[in-house]
Amino acid sequence: MKNILKISGFLALLMVLFVSCEKDNITTTVEELVGTEKQMEADLKQTLGKSANGWVMMVKSTLAETAYVPVVMQFDTIKNMVKMRSVYGSAVSNQSTYLINKGVSGVLLNFSGGSAVSSLMRMDRKYGDVTDYVFKVLSVGAESIKIQCLKSGEAYKKEGGPIYTLFKRPENWKWADDALLLDLKKTEARANVISTNSVLTLNYIPTGEKVSIGSHFGPGFDGVLNSWQLNGDPFYSNASANVFDKFYLFYAYVNYSKGTISDDYEDYPVARQGHNALYFIPFYERDANTWASTDKFAKSIKTPYLVINEVIRTGTNVTIKVASYDKSGKEYITGEYRNFN
Amino acid sequence: MKKLFIYTLLILAGISSFLSCSKEDKVTLEKENLDYFAIINKPKEKWNALDSLCDTIYRDYGVKIVYEYTPQVIRPNDFYYPPTYDKALAYTRKVMKTLWLEPLKKNFPDYFKRETPIEFILMGGYYHGHPTNTDIAAGAGFNGQFYRLGMGGVNNLDLSNKAAVHDHVVTLWHEHAHNQDVKYGRGEIFDRISIGTYYKEAWNTKTEPQAVTDGFFRKYGGFAPEEDFATTVEHLTRFPKNDALTLINSNEKLKRKYNLVNKFYLDKGMDLHKLQSIVYDLVYKK
Known part of the structure; x- marks a missing residue:
């Protein structure tokens, strides 16, 4: 009985010794x-x-x-x-x-x-x-x-x-093509867009929600633009990040509660001109009100930017087709600025 | 019987421990030719206009201009940002070639041969110890090494603004003075002139006239002896000889610093007053 135990133990040990290295069969080499x-x-x-x-x-x-x-x-x-x-x-x-x-x-x-x-x-x-x-x-x-x-x-x-x-x-x-569809630095692009009342309508694709906001693009601070560009442009004033041309900006007045074309506006976020895009990122921290307005706008429309994929002009009527994308590049928001009813 | 059994067991165990893992010998050390940090020169067919210009400068002046960043060039725990391609191209042409290397080689051939760094790094912005904090550290931030020089702010240097370009080239010579200081040492005699009177971090609370009274060419020179040395070089490179000497003769400490620094450079083949007038003429009169 004792021997059987010993032999079994011996065999078991033997098996373990031979089997234990099976998994070392490394197939990936340097x-x-x-x-x-x-x-x-x-x-x-x-x-x-x-x-x-x-x-x-x-x-x-x-x-x-x-x-x-x-x-x-x-x-x-x-x-x-x-x-x-x-x-x-x-x-x-x-x-x-x-x-x-x-x-x-x-x-x-x-x-x-x-x-x-x-x-x-x-x-x-x-x-x-x-x-x-x-x-x-x-x-x-x-x-x-x-x-x-x-x-x-x-x-x-x-x-x-x-x-x-x-x-x-x-x-x-x-919007990502070289051709500029809307560059508000240029006079011809400003006609019926700058200093014009309009309405921004946005459709949120995943939820089907629709939002309308009264909108008015103010004039572009031309008198002080140069000094603002030198001292206030977050990209330009930060040489390590300065890879774009100097900014162009304007107030994009909004009326959240009245989603129609009108003369009344409740708040004044700042829009900056991007490449066929507008972006709304607070930056001028010395002016707390503007900072807060821009922050509020980006959060309320749930995007810090709107790309411009098409601008349709018929006489004085202007429609600017905008969009914002999700992580995979699908349209998350589509919409338009329209200066006519 | 019992012993034989144990011996057999031990021998088998021994053999298996030697043999069982023998298949592992397929694993070798990394191949010698796998060098993750090898510097591979860009093949000529991939060269852009700036690569060609950098190659010409390298052949003419022996300075390797670095405008592309790789982990081999930039340490992983410092934050430097590369210049944009267009800015780097214009900068290399105007500042590196026309305002730095060309006049240096032509007017000070011996000094050029011995004292020109072998690498020059272009930085888009400045040195940052943190990726996004808005604080910036000193100008180039890494010129305490004698084989390599670098300048920050390439992205924001307006090459059509003569005053800005002049200031930049003068600053380049300030940074190069740090190279020279590290290479040869400014010497104990220099350090003794203002010993115990440096402002340290309080330098920015002083006025420029106060700094001159205290024996510094600029208040920043009062920060520490190495900046005292570099700002002396900078002053001589920035202002015409007569103006510089008038200031120097007004203060005993400035006079002693000037005598030491001027000799330090003259001994190596560089007349800083002559350099000043060459740089000034190139920026303002051409």
Whole structure:
């Protein structure tokens, strides 16, 4: 009996010794990992150039929950240049360089020159949640590229910031084309838009909710614009983030309770001209009222920006078609400014 | 029997512990050629206009202009932001080539050969210790190393504004003075001139005339000896010789600092008064 126990114990031990290392059958080698990395690098190089209208990165502003801010990137893979369009700024020439580097974490997509991305990293999180202009490349597919900010924020914080899933720019995003549909810096664009009463109607696609707000774009502070640009433009006065042309701004008076065209206005948020877009981000902290009005407006319409996809002019009647997008680039809000009933 | 059994067990255990993991020998150390931080030069077919200009400058002057940032260039816990492409291109052409390297090589060939840094980093903005805080630290912020120089504020420098350009080039020579200080040392005699009278963090509470009375060319020079040295160089690069000497002769400490700094530079082949007039003429008269 004792022997049986011993023999059984012996056999069991023997089995354990032989079996225990089965799971050590390592199939991934460093060579294979390097191979995967090289494949990803090659895929990324190719894929970046495979969207005629560019790729879109949606960044999150602290001013909105569902609306995300688009940054469109068009890659020239021959010269490693990238052209970016965001709702901020309206510079026509906005090319910068990019590099595909290797890092200890794998393949890196590095926006190596000053661009909308480096600017957003520097700006307040109301503008976007970008925490680095260098990104770890997590996956590359034909229709999407997943990237993650290498740094997560301040010095000595963990590696790995927000993750973005880049997708191909939808064809109907006319605002992201080079052609300027509405640039209120220009006199011809101001006709029947500036100093004109209108109504802003917005449709919230997921809920079916409709909102109408009385609207009036004030004149553009032309007399003081130069000095305001030098001292008050949050991008220009912040050299590290200064990648756009100097701002153009005006009061976008609103009447929340009276959603019709009228002469009465309750509040005066400030709108800034973006590339075929208007954005409403409080910035002039010395003027608490304007700051609060702009903050209130962005939160009440649930988006810090409205892109302009079409401007229809019939005589003096003007319709400005606007939209705001969600995280995946789907229309979250559609609507229009209209200066006639 | 019992012993034999135990020995067998031990031998088997021994053999298996040596053999059982032998399949792991497929795992090797990382290949020697996998260098995550290798500096790979951009292939020529990918060059843009600025890359070509930087290559010409490198061949003519031996200075590598860095306008693209990678984790190899920028430490991960400091926050520097790259300049925009258009601004960097115009800046390199005008400031780097026309206002810095060309006149330096032509007028001070020996000084150029020995004292020119091998890297110059263009910064869009300034040094930040935090990614989004609005506070900014000193101008270039990283010029305490003699092989590399850098200037901040490229994104905001209006190249059509002569006063701003002049100020920028003078500041460049201030930053380069930090290079020289680190490389050779300004010396104990210099440090003894104002010992015990530096303003430290209170420098910004002083007025410029007060600073001159206290023996500093600028109130910022009163911050610390290294800035005292750099602002002396800056003053001589900024103001015409006669004006500079009038001020210098009004104060014993300024005179002693001037004599030391002027000799420090002359010994290396640089006449700061001559440099001043060259820079001034290039900015204002061309």
